[in-house]
Amino acid sequence: MRLTELTALLHLASPALPIGAFSYSQGLEAGVDAQWIVDADSASAWIEDGLMHVLARAELPFISHQMERWHRHDATAIAAADRQFIASRESAELRRETEQIGWSLKQLALSLAWGGEASRAALGALTPLSQPTAFAFAAAAHDIAADAALAAYAFAWAENQVAAAIKAVPLGQLAGQRILVAARAVIDEAVARALRTPPDRINTFSPMLGVFSARHETQYSRLFRS
Template structure:
């Protein structure tokens, strides 16, 4: 990987990227409220399950297939797939989350004029747009290899989940670091599975996430928006 590609990838995976990821827990806060997650061990189990059952089976392969569509600027295919992804969100909160983060990342991509004019026009026409679709656009714009891009996407998700656990369980800083380090293998496995997943095999079957996310909408006390 060239240094320019690496720095672009680090930028996209950075928690400082202004897309608002820090304000979401993606169901983790509800799992904490219902005592599914109470300590470091249960937090790692919850996050690892998300990597294996949500990222590996849905978001990562979706990014990979959207990247292929961006590479040929298939506007109709991108819009149809994005609409399917939005419809797959398990709750109103999770749909609003991906739309908000997608909008924010889209504004960043357009403002910084990433990619060529034709693809930026396609991106501008996608509204609403899911965050993974825009992430795939950014990958294509920087010519980043798909394996590295998916690993960065998954790592960023794990890091954000660990940060949410630190605040809401709460956990200590070293516990968070142990969780992140301990899930390196899970991320590699998820990327491998994603690359072998066809568009027809993508699925979002995670019933407990659906239930807990829906409960979070009326949870009495909340730190996060999902």
Template sequence: MRIAELTALLHLASPALPIGAFSYSQGLEAAIEAQLVTDADSARQWIARGLDDVLARGELPFLAHQLERWRNHDVDALHAENAAFIASRESMELRRETEQMGWSLRQLCVSLEWGDASRRVTLSALQPIAQPTAFAFAAFVHDASPDATLAAYAFSWVENQAAAALKAVPLGQFAGQRIVVALRDAIEGAVTRALATSPDDLNTFAPQLGILSARHESQYSRLFRS
């Protein structure tokens, strides 16, 4: 991997990236409220299932295909698949999450003038824009490879989930780091599966997540927006 590619992906995967990832738990807080997650082991299992059942089957392959569409500048497909991904979100909170983070990442890309002018026009025209679509644009303009792009995205997701568990379970710092380390191989497996998934085989079916996310909308006490 080139140094420029590595540093670009480290930037995009950083929790310091100003897109608001820290404010979302993607259903984890609702799982804690339902006592499905009560300690470090159950938190690790929950995050591992999300990586395997949600990201690897849906979000990561979608990201890979959007990356290729940005490479080809297939405007019609970018619009159609971006809209389909947003429509697939299981709850109002999860839809708002991807839209808000996608909007924030797009603002960053535009303000830093990443990419060529014609693709920035396409990026700005995507209203609303899903986070993976914006992430794919940012990865493309830095000439990042698909496997590295997906690995960075998946690691960022796992790290954010572990950070949410630290606050909401709560867990200690070492417990959170153990979760991240334990899922390194799972991230590699998720990326491998995602890269082998065709557009027609994307699957976002996650009924438990959808139910918990919908419950979170009216949960009495909340630290997170999803």
């Protein structure tokens, strides 16, 4: 991997990227409220399950195929796929999350003039816009390899889940780091699975996540927006 590619990848995966991802738990907080997540072991199981049975079947392969479409400059296919992805979100919170983070990442990409002029015009025209499509644009604009881009996205997701678990369970910092170390092999497997997934096999079927997310909308006490 070229150093320029690595630094771009670190930038995109950084928790300091100003897109607001830190304010969402993607159902984890509702899992804590329902006492599905009560300690480090159950938090680790939740996160690894999310990597293998949610991201690996939906967001990661979707990003891979959107990257290919960005490289082909196929704005029509990008827009159609993005509409389908947004429609697949299981709850109002999850839909608002992907649209808000997608919008924020779009503003950053346009402000920093990532990618070519035609690609930026196509990105700017996407309203609403999902986070994975915006991430795929950024990765393609920096000419990042698909496997590396998916690994970075998955790690950023896992890191954000760990940060949410540290606050909501709560867990100690060392317990959180153990979860992230254990997740490395799971991320490798999730990326490999995603790269083998054709567009017509992408799915977001995860009923309990949808239930927990819907419950979170009316949860009495909340730290996070999802």
